[in-house]
Amino acid sequence: MKVEIIKTEIIKPSSPTPPHLKTFKLCLMDQLAPVVYGSLVFFYQAKNNITVQQTSQHLKKSLSETLTRFYPLAGTIKGNSIVECNDDGAHFIQARVHGLLSTYLQKPNSELLHRLLPMEIESPKAATGPILLIQANFFDCGGFAIAIFFSHKLADASTVGIFLKGWSATALGHGDKVVPVFNAASEFPPREFSTQRPAVVLEKAKPVVKRFVFDGSKMAMLKSKAASLSVPQPTRVEAVFAVIWRSIIAAWKSNSGVSKHSVLAQSVNIRKLIDPPLEENCTGNLVGYLAAKTEKESETEVRNLVAQIRKSKKEFAENQVKRFRDKNAFEMLCEYFKAAGEMIRRDDINFLITTSLCNLGLYETDFGLGKPLWVSIPTGSSKNIVALIDTSGGGGGGIEAWVCLSEEDMAVFERDPELLGFATPNPSVLDPVKWRSAL
Structure with a gap:
């Protein structure tokens, strides 16, 4: 078009x-x-x-x-x-x-x-x-x-x-x-610093970007598979991230022939986590970053990955978020960016960057012209990135994932049987009965 x-x-x-x-x-x-x-x-x-x-x-x-x-x-x-x-x-x-x-x-x-x-x-x-x-x-x-x-x-x-x-x-x-x-x-007062900010530099690539939809009707089954003694009630976002992470780890291993340590990085909204909490409508980049890690192949089952994600959230909420208010917040964030950059460059670690826009009420965005049929997230030009968003309508409990991988990794990932047991590759957004005449 x-x-x-x-x-x-x-x-x-x-x-x-x-x-x-x-x-x-x-x-x-x-x-x-x-x-x-x-x-x-x-x-x-x-x-x-x-x-x-x-x-x-x-x-x-x-x-x-x-x-x-x-x-x-x-x-x-x-x-x-x-x-x-x-x-x-x-x-x-x-x-x-x-x-x-x-x-x-x-x-x-x-x-x-x-x-x-x-x-x-x-x-x-x-x-x-x-x-x-x-x-x-x-x-x-x-x-x-x-x-x-x-x-x-x-x-x-x-x-x-x-x-x-x-x-x-x-x-x-x-x-x-x-x-x-x-x-x-x-x-969170700004700093005057002459050096370049300690950004995490992602490798520019031309990733293959594909959409996978986890329908709300399958979410209970997925959450049941993701549950464990340590996390008896995983959230739908945790469950979806875990099954995607497991399938990406399998693709990485299939193509490299080597089982490597894996890190899942995720941004976290700190507005409600910090003490005292920030106002709900406070604007700015009010996020921190957590990193869930796997070190053994036995840890790559979905329930184990959910446990690692939950563990990293707990560690962040209990120990890291309080550091945003102390005088060394800048040094703490610099340490994070430096460590993340080093992990991305290491050959013995696979690094996955994730973000979730679920539960933001995006399907309520009505400019006086009706609510949206669909909301989507364009992604950048880096590989090993996963972005989640609510499915069309926003009320069915489903999640869409946009996955960015190398061509070789995507070829394995998109055929993974466990992934396809819960996700449909790029289905139509439209309900054919409801929208046939409207569009």
Whole structure:
């Protein structure tokens, strides 16, 4: 499908940012965040009697009003320390997709998903360019996909969720119900440091990216398989991560002929874990990182992997999260990034990076145009990455996994019988009865 850019506009806050709010400090974790964009794409069916121009105008007007409350997103990052809240605005791109939404949703693919984005995820502009970009992609049938593109220097997944709730509420006429909290820099003061931030450098590759869906109807069976004496009631996210991790470990061993130690790294929202807890709508990169490890081949059964994931969570919650508030927080985070970088480069360890956007209420994102048919996560250009998100509708308890592996590893992984006992490779998003006429 061809994607044609129709026009690009700058959307400024509907009211000027007051002088006393013109300088917004990044918090310590913002400073250390990777220079990349995060992205989500929301797919909506056509609305009867509403034109493309009316839809676009409604989105732009509600976005402008939302930016008055989320004013740092309309600013410019300076020197990895502050955002100049100068009302430069967010970029709004309108595009036409030559094809039908139903055709794409029958067999989604990562390549077209990326063509719905305003730029590359790894663009260096994430550190200096626009903080927020929106691309509204209109299909020939009237259905549309809204790509939310945000600099990771200012926002983690929860922050994006807060923004989307605010934009939705504004579009529905009650924007004052969602009030963001911008006090992360006072909780986690920024540092002045001259050296380059201790980033984890991922090997750039052209991974094979495929989608696997764990239907809600199979989740009870999967959680039962993942249960053990140490973790009698695993969460669905833990169970899905464990079965994927097990199958990736098997693929790594099959292709290398060697059983290596394995590490699963995962970002963790610290808002509720830290003492005292942060406010729910506190914005910023308020995350820490845990690492679950396997050292013996006997530890690679699903229930054992769940136990390792739970053990690492407990260790993080009890021992690591408190260190975010002490004076050595910067050194602690540097130690983590250094250790992670060393593990990624080691030949005797296989390193898997995971993230979960489950339970963020993304399917409640209604801009006054209905709730989304489907929400998806475009991934970057690195291998050995797994991203989870709720399945279509958000209420059935299912999980979608986007898995990025080398071509050789994916060839083994996607045929793994244990994986395929719970997951379906890239099924149609559509319920054929419900949406046949709508799309």
